[in-house]
Amino acid sequence: MKALVTGGNGFLGRYIVEKLLEKGWSITSLSRRQDGELARLGVPTITASVADKAALGRACAGMDAVFHVAAKVGMGGPWNEFYQTNVIGTQNVIEACVNNGVPRLIYTSSPSVVFDGSDHDLLDESAPYPERYLAHYPKSKALAEQDVLQANGAGGLLTCSLRPHLVWGPRDTNLIPRLIDRAKKGKVKIIGAGENIVSNVYVENAADAHLLAAEKLAPGSPVAGSAYFITQREPVRLWDWINEILKGLDLPPVTSKIPFGVAYAVGAAMELAYGALGLEGEPMMTRFLAQQMARSHHYSIEKARRELGWEPAIGHKEGMTRLIADFKARG
DSSP states (O other), rough: OEEEEEETTSHHHHHHHHHHHHHHHHEEEEEEOOOOOHTTTTEEEEEOTTTTTHHHHHHHOSSSSSEEEEOOSSSSSOOHIIIIIIIIIIHHHHHHHHHTTTOEEEEEGGGGGGSSSSSSEETTOOOOOOSSOOOOOHHHHHHHHHHHHTTTGGOOOOEEEEEEEEETTTTTTSHHHHHHHHHTOOOOEEESSOOEEEEEEEEEHHHHHHHHHHOOOOTTTTTTTEEEEOOOSEEHHHHHHHHHHHHTTTOOOOEEEEEEHHHHHHHHHHHHHHHHHHOSOOOOOOOOHHHHHHHHEOOHEEEEEIIIOOOOOOOHHHHHHHHHHHHHHHO
């Protein structure tokens, strides 16, 4: 079996590639840069962005499945950058799949596509997309997910969307490193009461879900045209989890608090300043980030269990042991 993984050199993408190789698949990665580790694994990389239709067409030729993991992430930046990569790029992937007769497309989405700023408690996939988004990332991912699901059946292409939440684990280059950096600088504060419950997922468990989706994606299957939340069995108290990571790395816990209303107002002011002054990079706080850090976002995985046959194989304790060992080894 042959598969293309867009963003195969990314955090989650690399794990998907490795697990596919273990299953005997022949893999090609498409990403913006070459990757030495993928080369050592014998995985060829097509150096291109998802904006390059010609490169995508060549990459999709002869593939049995495409895992579209590549995306622009972040809390800052102009809308057009998110739109071109996450929306237009995804439309290009869909077009390349249809034109080349690829039978299966597995899209990596995010639970943020349904986040409306309120507390979510065991929310399931029946939740609607909100009418308004406070950040470009969730809006662009929602538009792209809708395109993917609506493309199910087009030209024989079957599609599904996975929504892994707060993906963490060894080799992370985004979520945990940013947390550690800000904690060392004393720039992390508990927003709100600090009692909010969140779902998250260990990276290998998220990768397993992608392989199962490819396996189950078949004509007549309920997986075709469906979206799935992918998280650990049990949620965590966000700030307890953050402090568990910091303690494991011999860093002081976060104890100081800031009211949610203050953080939200600061986020709004920083967004305005960055937009008006054309500042590069990401604001330290945004309205969306304030909501994410103060609200509960806990999602049901019953649909994934039932239709994908997926269960998170690596539990919280084992995952944390691996995470801490990896970051300590980095020095």
